[in-house]
Amino acid sequence: MNSPTEEPTWLRRALIAFAFIHVALMIILPFASVIAQACSDGFATFTRTFGSRDTIHAIKLTLLIALIAVPLNTLVGIAIAWGFTHVKIPGKRTLLALLDLPFSISPVVVGFLFILLLGKHGLFGGWLEARGIKVIFAFPGLLIATLFVTMPYIAKELIPLMDGRGREEEEAARLLGAGWWRIFWKITFPEIKWGLLYGIILCTARSMGEFGAVAIVSGNIRGRTNTLPLHVEALFQDGDLPAASAAASVLAILGIVSLVARTITDIKAKAKSKN
Amino acid sequence: MAIQVNNIHKSYAGTKVLNGLSLQVNDGELIALLGPSGCGKTTLLRIIAGLEQPDQGTVLCDGLSTDEVKPGDRKVGFVFQHYALFRHLSVFENIAFGLRAKPRSERPSEEEIKRKVASLLDLIQLDWIAKRLPQQLSGGQRQRVALARVLAIDPKYLLLDEPFGALDAKVRLELRRWLRDRHHDLGVTTIFVTHDQEEALDVADRIVLVNSGKVEQEGTPDQLYNHPKTPFVCDFLGFVNTITIQGRAYHVRPHEIKLSREPIELSIQLKVNTIRTAGQLVQIELQDNESKPVTVALPHDTFAQVNPNIGEILYATPAIQRTFDTP
Numbered sequence: 001m002n003s004p005t006e007e008p009t010w011l012r013r014a015l016i017a018f019a020f021i022h023v024a025l026m027i028i029l030p031f032a033s034v035i036a037q038a039c040s041d042g043f044a045t046f047t048r049t050f051g052s053r054d055t056i057h058a059i060k061l062t063l064l065i066a067l068i069a070v071p072l073n074t075l076v077g078i079a080i081a082w083g084f085t086h087v088k089i090p091g092k093r094t095l096l097a098l099l100d101l102p103f104s105i106s107p108v109v110v111g112f113l114f115i116l117l118l119g120k121h122g123l124f125g126g127w128l129e130a131r132g133i134k135v136i137f138a139f140p141g142l143l144i145a146t147l148f149v150t151m152p153y154i155a156k157e158l159i160p161l162m163d164g165r166g167r168e169e170e171e172a173a174r175l176l177g178a179g180w181w182r183i184f185w186k187i188t189f190p191e192i193k194w195g196l197l198y199g200i201i202l203c204t205a206r207s208m209g210e211f212g213a214v215a216i217v218s219g220n221i222r223g224r225t226n227t228l229p230l231h232v233e234a235l236f237q238d239g240d241l242p243a244a245s246a247a248a249s250v251l252a253i254l255g256i257v258s259l260v261a262r263t264i265t266d267i268k269a270k271a272k273s274k275n
Numbered sequence: 276m277a278i279q280v281n282n283i284h285k286s287y288a289g290t291k292v293l294n295g296l297s298l299q300v301n302d303g304e305l306i307a308l309l310g311p312s313g314c315g316k317t318t319l320l321r322i323i324a325g326l327e328q329p330d331q332g333t334v335l336c337d338g339l340s341t342d343e344v345k346p347g348d349r350k351v352g353f354v355f356q357h358y359a360l361f362r363h364l365s366v367f368e369n370i371a372f373g374l375r376a377k378p379r380s381e382r383p384s385e386e387e388i389k390r391k392v393a394s395l396l397d398l399i400q401l402d403w404i405a406k407r408l409p410q411q412l413s414g415g416q417r418q419r420v421a422l423a424r425v426l427a428i429d430p431k432y433l434l435l436d437e438p439f440g441a442l443d444a445k446v447r448l449e450l451r452r453w454l455r456d457r458h459h460d461l462g463v464t465t466i467f468v469t470h471d472q473e474e475a476l477d478v479a480d481r482i483v484l485v486n487s488g489k490v491e492q493e494g495t496p497d498q499l500y501n502h503p504k505t506p507f508v509c510d511f512l513g514f515v516n517t518i519t520i521q522g523r524a525y526h527v528r529p530h531e532i533k534l535s536r537e538p539i540e541l542s543i544q545l546k547v548n549t550i551r552t553a554g555q556l557v558q559i560e561l562q563d564n565e566s567k568p569v570t571v572a573l574p575h576d577t578f579a580q581v582n583p584n585i586g587e588i589l590y591a592t593p594a595i596q597r598t599f600d601t602p
Contacts, residue, residue, distance in 0.1 A: 168355050168357065169360075169361055169362070171326055171353075172355060172359040173361070173376070174326075174346055174347050175324060175325075175326070175347060175352075175353045176373035176376055176425070176427075176428055177347040177376045177377060178347065178372070179376070182376055186364070186372075187361060190363040
């Protein structure tokens with residue numbers, strides 16, 4: 001017997017089946033086809049793709065950007081979250097909405113904004129050019145675009161955690177004579193660490209996978225400003241589907257790794273907030 | 276003078292919480308800040324601790340303004356209503372926190388920390404829970420750990436925010452007596468916030484009754500209970516009847532009313548409704564001719580002398596002529 005608040009059995013089964021088929025068609029099938037395509041002639045495609053200088057450079061560039069952007073955004077994210085939850089700021093709601101901007105506007109527009117600001121004919125373009133600093137179509141541009149689109153992840157994770165519990169504990173620690181570093185390290189950090197890790201994983205995944213904003217500011221110079229996602233696109237445009245698939249499979253595997261890591265930290269964070 | 280609070284004003288989002296409140300606390304005193312919820316007593320305690328800044332007015336601790344000395348350097352032991360124990364740290368580490376947080380030059384050795392924490396655990400009679408986490412403790416245990424944690428820094432002042440508010444009645448009674456005895460031993464100047472008048476009357480040397488952000492009356496429990504200056508004080512410190520005789524309102528507690536069968540001077544006629552003899556005093560519920568209830572409490576022997584019956588009309592007269600009306 002079904003309880004009065006439950007849907008009829010046939011409807012529940014149909015909905016569950018629909019969900020499974022949808023996931024299989026929309027996620028698993030394309031994912032499997034990328035791997036299958038990449039492996040179509042054994043390891044030959046992989047050796048060819050990853051033996052190429054351009055691919056290696058794209059991977060290195062992607063890792064370097066992540067290596068700079070993620071730690072920087074971690075510090076900035078902690079600082080933003082701390083400020084939002086510990087300092088009285090007028091217009092907090094508006095600022096918090098602004099923090100969502102990198103999520104809510106199209107990455108292509110973000111890239112375009114930076115061209116308008118920092119490009120040759122941009123607002124600061126002349127100033128930069130006079131000093132021989134090349135930002136657009138160069139590494140700094142890629143880094144800035146990535147920093148911008150990945151900026152909110154960590155702060156958004158931390159704000160609810162810092163806002164919720166533990167404020168009185170921080171006050172108690174302060175009155176017991178603890179300095180700010182001891183308060184952060186002993187009281188605040190244990191409270192936020194799983195959320196922070198979760199945010200870092202999201203931030204890493206996005207910074208490695210970012211396409212739109214980076215595509216605009218990169219100028220697609222192979223072996224120089226192409227990150228891995230852009231390299232996949234370039235190989236695809238060449239009509240070299242197996243090589244594009246091989247390069248894409250690296251990103252796909254990165255995606256799976258971050259998904260697993262996210263799931264684990266999410267479970268840990270939930271277990272933490274329960275007790 | 277240990278703590279001197281001068282003319283404090285504080286508002287939150289346009290609502291006045293403290294309205295020119297002043298207060299003096301002597302060295303070694305145990306003071307109860309008593310008042311209804313929302314009267315501003317917790318805000319006052321947080322201002323004294325340095326956790327909040329007043330909009331106007333000053334707080335001096337041993338002559339030093341709270342602006343000059345950082346909260347952490349003032350040796351204030353603050354016990355939060357919900358204890359605020361460090362939930363990631365064991366009971367031992369919670370109590371040791373203040374010792375480890377001292378500047379390097381004053382920080383005791385690991386041996387000394389162990390000894391001090393052990394002696395505090397002994398004081399709160401919980402030496403067997405040193406390794407537990409706060410969430411594994413009962414409310415009463417948490418409260419005692421919170422107290423041990425602040426005692427570790429040898430506080431000059433103890434500030435307790437509704438220290439027994441979240442505990443059940445029996446533990447509350449035990450713990451407040453325990454606190455009074457510890458205060459007697461340690462002699463630390465202590466202010467505790469409560470909305471429970473019984474708690475204040477039972478524990479405090481002096482009570483400061485706060486109402487609408489101001490001191491309504493301060494004094495010993497006896498002064499406030501037996502000589503209230505306003506109807507509010509009278510009403511807040513225990514049940515009180517208001518009976519009107521010859522146009523004047525008398526505020527009398529149940530045990531301050533005499534009953535008799537004969538008409539006497541300054542009395543009103545009351546009809547007996549119910550009699551409850553189970554208790555330290557006999558509780559008699561009566562009503563006047565407008566059906567307004569009056570409660571009278573008599574010792575059993577006095578009750579036996581009068582021996583009223585239900586439905587009977589008696590004469591009631593205030594034993595203490597407490598009135599706030601200007602004649």
